Amino acid sequence: MSTVAQLQVGESLKDIQLKPVSRLDLIKYAGASGDFNPIHTIDVEAEKAGLPGIIAHGMWTMGNLAKLFTEYYEEGFIQDYSIRFKGMVFLNDVITLKATLKEKQENLLRFAVQAINQQGNVVLKGKVVYYQY
Amino acid sequence: MFKDQIGKLSNKVRNAVERGAVKKFAEAIGDLHPIYFDEETGRLSYYKNNIAPPTFPRVFDYGVIEGFNLPNKGLIHGEQTFHYERPLLVGEELYCYTKVKNYFEKKGSFGEMGFLVLENNGEDLEGKTIFSSTATIVISEAVRKVLTR
Numbered sequence: 553m554s555t556v557a558q559l560q561v562g563e564s565l566k567d568i569q570l571k572p573v574s575r576l577d578l579i580k581y582a583g584a585s586g587d588f589n590p591i592h593t594i595d596v597e598a599e600k601a602g603l604p605g606i607i608a609h610g611m612w613t614m615g616n617l618a619k620l621f622t623e624y625y626e627e628g629f630i631q632d633y634s635i636r637f638k639g640m641v642f643l644n645d646v647i648t649l650k651a652t653l654k655e656k657q658e659n660l661l662r663f664a665v666q667a668i669n670q671q672g673n674v675v676l677k678g679k680v681v682y683y684q685y
Numbered sequence: 686m687f688k689d690q691i692g693k694l695s696n697k698v699r700n701a702v703e704r705g706a707v708k709k710f711a712e713a714i715g716d717l718h719p720i721y722f723d724e725e726t727g728r729l730s731y732y733k734n735n736i737a738p739p740t741f742p743r744v745f746d747y748g749v750i751e752g753f754n755l756p757n758k759g760l761i762h763g764e765q766t767f768h769y770e771r772p773l774l775v776g777e778e779l780y781c782y783t784k785v786k787n788y789f790e791k792k793g794s795f796g797e798m799g800f801l802v803l804e805n806n807g808e809d810l811e812g813k814t815i816f817s818s819t820a821t822i823v824i825s826e827a828v829r830k831v832l833t834r
Contacts, residue, residue, distance in 0.1 A: 570715065577713075577715075580712070580713040581713040581714070583709070583713070584706075584709045584710045584712070584713035584714075584744070585710065585713065585743045585744055586743070586744055587743070601758065601759070610762045610765065611740060611743055611762070611765065612713070612714065614740055614765060615710075615713070615714035615716070615738060615740040615743075616714050616715055616716070618714075618716070618738060618739045618740060619714065619715065619716035619718075619738075622716055622718045622720065622738070623718065625718075625720045625730065625731070625732075625736065625772075626730060626731050629769065629771065629772045630739045630767070630769065630772075631768065631769055632766070632767070632768050632769075633739050633740075633766065633767045634764070634765070634766035634767075635764065635765050635766070636763065636764050637761075637762055637763060637764065637765070685731065
């Protein structure tokens with residue numbers, strides 16, 4: 553396992569590609585998070601809301617994105633995590649998660665993070681400030 | 686429309702970082718790392734405990750802001766932030782509350798949009814803030830018309 557400390561500015565953590573988004577993924581997230589907004593699980597409700605189909609919870613994708621950092625739990629923690637939701641994630645989309653180190657400032661590592669769909673569109677974009685012990 | 690609500694607070698609610706809830710949440714975001722659920726891994730870690738994923742505070746009860754009602758449809762989650770003093774420990778208890786942080790309107794491609802910023806906070810039992818998070822909710826003109834009717 554490599555360490556965050558070895559990372560140089562401009563380098564990235566290893567990308568993670570998620571399995572195609574399934575309805576069960578979103579049902580599970582609804583149950584685990586308590587967010588039962590039906591546009592995430594029920595087709596008819598999504599259509600009523602003017603959507604072509606159910607969409608993933610933004611927080612599902614944001615939750616997934618943070619796992620790029622999980623294996624480094626002994627080295628530090630995510631102090632700040634901010635995200636802008638840029639695009640919708642639909643069923644069967646294949647999402648790739650990315651984090652690139654932009655700046656090192658003593659104990660603070662500033663990453664640009666994003667989630668990209670199979671068309672290469674950014675669906676979620678933001679920053680992680682990682683506090684290194 | 687929400688301008689007069691800025692600064693309003695909910696009551697504080699005591700929440701536990703429940704072991705089972707953390708595992709279920711980690712599973713739901715495909716992040717089933719042992720640091721979140723395996724007791725031995727937790728005990729041997731820097732934290733001497735299991736921790737919770739950074740977006741876990743989504744599950745807490747933040748109480749109710751009196752006289753404040755959000756529709757449950759037609760809202761868009763625009764932005765989300767989390768700030769931590771340290772990771773949350775499995776088994777610990779926190780007092781959680783929410784605050785109407787800001788509301789403003791901006792003209793956009795879909796007409797006049799409302800932006801509501803809600804801030805969720807978690808304090809330890811001594812009253813020290815452990816995390817705070819903000820959600821920016823975008824409210825379209827159509828929905829605001831229904832709300833003010």
